[in-house]
Amino acid sequence: MSDSRDDDALGWAGDDDPTLSPVGVPERDAAPAAAPGPSPASAPTPARRTVLDEAEDAEDRAAEKELAEAEAASKQLSSAALIGLGVLGGIYLLYTIGWIVSFGRYVTPAEMSFGVFSDLIARTLAIAAPPFWFVATLLITQRRDVRYRFLWLVIGVLVLVPWPFLLGGGA
Amino acid sequence: MTAVAPAKRGFRRYGKGGWTVAIVFAFLYAYHLWGGIANLIGVVSLLNIYGTAPDGGLWALIVGYAIVPVVVYAAALLVGRTLRTWERAVVFAVGFAVVSTISLSLLSL
Numbered sequence: 001m002s003d004s005r006d007d008d009a010l011g012w013a014g015d016d017d018p019t020l021s022p023v024g025v026p027e028r029d030a031a032p033a034a035a036p037g038p039s040p041a042s043a044p045t046p047a048r049r050t051v052l053d054e055a056e057d058a059e060d061r062a063a064e065k066e067l068a069e070a071e072a073a074s075k076q077l078s079s080a081a082l083i084g085l086g087v088l089g090g091i092y093l094l095y096t097i098g099w100i101v102s103f104g105r106y107v108t109p110a111e112m113s114f115g116v117f118s119d120l121i122a123r124t125l126a127i128a129a130p131p132f133w134f135v136a137t138l139l140i141t142q143r144r145d146v147r148y149r150f151l152w153l154v155i156g157v158l159v160l161v162p163w164p165f166l167l168g169g170g171a
Numbered sequence: 172m173t174a175v176a177p178a179k180r181g182f183r184r185y186g187k188g189g190w191t192v193a194i195v196f197a198f199l200y201a202y203h204l205w206g207g208i209a210n211l212i213g214v215v216s217l218l219n220i221y222g223t224a225p226d227g228g229l230w231a232l233i234v235g236y237a238i239v240p241v242v243v244y245a246a247a248l249l250v251g252r253t254l255r256t257w258e259r260a261v262v263f264a265v266g267f268a269v270v271s272t273i274s275l276s277l278l279s280l
Contacts (some may be wrong), residue, residue, distance in 0.1 A: 011192075066193075102275075119273075122274060123275065125268040125271035125272070126272045126275050129268035129269055133268075136262070139258075140258050157274070160272050163279045164275055164279035167279050167280070
């Protein structure tokens with residue numbers, strides 16, 4: 001039980017002055033229990049959010065989202081992924097060398113006909129195919145999960161095997 | 172309230188630019204297809220001259236050689252459904268080189 005004299009000991013005259021409310025403190029902190037009924041004249045009225053506040057909040061959210069996207073895009077690959085990419089890149093390099101050797105074994109006929117010309121084009125394209133596949137996969141799967149990148153690189157390893165080089169023929 | 176248009180799916184996403192790229196590369200792939208068909212006709216007629224018929228393995232090789240461009244083109248068309256126009260062009264170009272690779276591999280077998 002406490003009488004009014006005890007309560008007086010815990011307060012100072014003028015505590016209810018609204019001008020003493022700290023600057024920058026949110027309104028709900030300054031007035032924790034906003035009663036639904038009519039507020040007493042001494043309590044500060046809650047400030048309404050203006051269109052400018054909403055616009056600033058929206059701008060902040062957009063900036064945070066953009067920052068998160070940029071961080072996700074520039075996120076570094078894990079060590080295992082980097083090693084995997086290196087191994088696959090090495091395989092593609094070997095394939096390119098295999099196709100170059102296969103091209104070197106080809107004996108160009110003395111008479112240059114359209115068939116010979118198209119054959120040379122095909123062999124040149126075969127040399128370009130492995131590095132082209134590798135770079136194109138890295139470019140196109142930039143915005144996708146790293147699993148897609150590895151899936152397409154493995155498909156390329158299966159498709160681009162230099163059989164003419166492995167079988168030893170000059171075909 | 173305005174109704175939100177449904178997202179385009181499948182080949183409807185190609186648009187004019189995408190189809191232009193697809194048609195231009197169709198002509199390039201047709202060059203490979205023409206070579207494959209010419210090879211098919213040439214091999215069969217040569218074997219006919221010698222009075223022999225190609226066995227199953229040889230048939231598979233020469234028919235495979237002929238249809239490789241069609242298969243790769245269809246695959247590039249499917250892969251390009253969800254890509255941008257320049258990415259589709261890259262896929263078609265890679266596919267064009269891949270046709271050469273597979274064709275030479277089949278010839279070496």
